[in-house]
Amino acid sequence: MKLSSQALEILEKLKENNGEATVEGLEKQGFDQSMVNRASLELEENDLLNIEEVEEEEKTLSETGKKVLEEGSPEYRLVERVQSGDTHMSDLQDLDLDVALGKARQKSWIQIENGEIELVEEVDRDTVKQNLESGNFKQSYIDRGLVETEEKIKRTLKLEEKGEKIDLNDVDEYFNVEASVETPRTGKKHFYKDILDFAREKFVEMGFSEMRGDFIVPSLLNFDALYTAQDHPARDLHDTFFMERPESSDLSVYGDKVQHIKETHENGWTTGSKGWGYDWSKDEASRNVLRTHTTAVSARRLHEIDINEEELPKKFFIIGRNFRNETVDRTHLPGFIQLDGIVVGEDLNYRNLKAYLSEFFEKMGYDEFRLIPSYYPYTEMSTEVQVWDEEDEEWLGMGGAGLFRPEVVKPLLGVEATVLAWGLGVGRIAMKAAQIQDIRELYRNDIEILENTPKWRPEK
């Protein structure tokens, strides 16, 4: 009989162990789990051994359970607070009141009248916390979500008669060249950055030069220069992060342009527009914000172009982080990465914009794409860009595009010109690549996800 060196090693071990061992036990002795599994399968195939599988329920503390360990159970904390004089519901809003009240009532510890809580039983210890500490995981704790259960399969290896009898000297050792081994942990680029690198290459291939810009910008660049009225909802505290420090910018570096932007908002200046018709405030425009879109960087680039020195047309792009005042959850982050591009020139049109977008998405592996009317204060032919996802058979929103309005271009550039512009996101592509549903995973750096996500290339 021929056996691999690994199978031979396990067989020897079992013989020393009176013919029986658990996989868990072997692991504790330093054997690699996947090696044990492969070896025992090989021994089973040779009728030398039998693998017994028993399902066992493993109980562990949940996040909520761990919190109880740290802080005490909600109902006991409630009791403590009531004892210390916080007897009205409104005093106790910082507690997890629903659970605390529910449990304390169920245990007949309290009575509630008109929002006043009265203790009706003397409670001097937190039995829930004590039980959790001592590992006494009752069914009710599972029901409450304090304890989680997981089905674990426990494997025991037992030698068959043939295995008991076999003389190790009669077995030839062979080297198994077919079996897989443990994949080593290596260095690797982050899958999201990998896709962004790919997109960066594509923009460069299309002849775009990369811009750089700061996260903190005056509202002037983020909003006013982009013809976003000062009472526009995007400028609310709920949507935009304003800065405490540094609080505001010195707008004098923008020279006359500040006055031109002001007049454009108020009456259209010389752009041919009616303007928004309100009193524009310079103070509001100097307030610093964390940029809410990389379009602020495009605006700055337009401002910096010296039309007497630089020849148009010109193409620029940036891939950068932006910030929105959002509470983090599965589908929201306080920021996102945007791929912004602009093409500045005199003889450009909407068909050209469509050509750049379709070229880019083709390079990213999406053959079918469409443009849908949308709205941004700073573009006309405001456009939502969607691509067709073959796998999930759905249209994916990839961002916005359009031609900058004359109210944006003329004050910033100093002359009339056409500016094709877009702001795209590839976060959805990254999530699909890494097979994650929770958007926070893009920033959580789980080693398993980082290692197991293949280096990105477009699907063809």
Place this chain on the structure above:
Amino acid sequence: MPNIEVDKREFNDLVGEEIENESMIEEGSMLGAHWHSIEDYVCDVETYPNRPDLLSVEGLARAYRGFFDIETGRTEYQIKEGDIEVEVDNSVEDVRPFIGCAVVRGLDLSRKKINGLIQLQEKLHETMGRRRDKLAIGLHDLSTVEAPFTYKAVEPEKVSFIPLEYDKDMDLDEILDEHEKGRKYAWILEDENNYPIIEDSNGRILSFPPIINNQLTEVDASTEEIFVDVTGKSKEAVLKALNIISTALAERGGELESVAVDGEKLPDLSPERFKLDPEYFRNVSGLEISDKEIIRRLEMMKHDAKVKKDSIEVEVPSYRTDIMHQYDLIEEVVIAYRYDNIEPEMPEVDQIAEKSDIQEFVDRFRDVMVSAGILEANTFYLSSKEDLFDEMNTEESDDFAEVANPSSIDQEAVRNKLTPSLFQALHDNRHHSYPQSFFEVSEVVELDESHVGASNRMKLAFIKASKDLGYTEARKVLQVLERDIGISLELKSSEKEFARENRSADIIYQGERIGFICEYSDEVVHNWDLELDVVGFELDLEKLM
């Protein structure tokens, strides 16, 4: 973006044709309102803030009659001259200066139609009205009150009425304190001593704008005549909202009648005139279409248009709020032409492209770090002060950019260093085996003397955690960087509050300090819930450029 619900049967009735659900969802969205779903006649439609005229089934039907070529061109609404007058008292000037009014008679309302009206009113409040601050709308059963009306500001405790949804007489202060709507919108009147009201000739209150109406004037299915008031802080917005509401009611067969507001006859539904240069249109859109075709497309968007000399004269409906430049009309034509039908055309733009200098530079560092066997991390740019300072055993200073209005403490600071984020990555990976190592190359923000007061700085940080790990492990990686980038760095012993004693150094490049390298102290490691040895370094890459 505001979403509204409309009944597909009502929509079909108003359009005058049965339009398939599927074509509404597919083609309907090409007008610039997204038809997300239609189930049991209930349509979920998302509109954009530039088109408040689409916030009702009446407005949508009007737009789609044009878009689907059923009834094109501008709708002319008849207004009968009425004799109702509204006097605007000077007292409102500092509080809520503008009011616009209209009367609509001959209405045949139902519960459903009223709900649609309320939806339009509420959505206009939220969007155009900036949560009722900029404008608010009141609808009243005209038969319950007697003209003329007066719009004035009064002392809050001197006036009382029974507000909608309540059964007791309340003065204006009580309404702000006790009424649900009062509490919700009291902020608008926060700085005022006197509050605006609309009163009839017998001294009865119609409304306390922008808060609540009198129960007396409540509109129900039996109401045949409606008095509309729109009050606010921008005259333009007030008049536009009045036009949107009045024309929606007229679409329902109501007869519009003018109201004299301080002598001005409202609503003013006369169109606004713009000139569209057809050459300009062709240049910007890239569409080589005839003047005639341009006019036809404008008419599909419910404008009137005709050629006048070298340009096209366009009459824009009075309910449109978003046309302020001929550029907007170019979009109108392209929307009617359909974005779908645009053929892409790649322009010739010769340009030698390049990555930014900094990107080119840092990509080399990333490559070297990966080849040294380290995983690249991608972490959040905002942080809590606790993570930046306390958890790193570092005394808090104010040399970082601070957010004024974070919605959670995790967003109160823009990070000025990367290492805490890498500790977070170690913390989040505690369930995986060791050793673990991460690097990140990212921008942080540092305060400076620029016109903004802060700028981005590109940094590189490395961290490694394992049992029995020492300073040497960090030093090795730094030396790989020196070798593969081709630079030479100097280390100078320097004690750090976050490092083990005699296990930290400053990294010096050409005489300037550009970072640190260390074995982290047990306290810091413990702060991140780790029980291992942790080493690392952090560098300012821009000082190496």
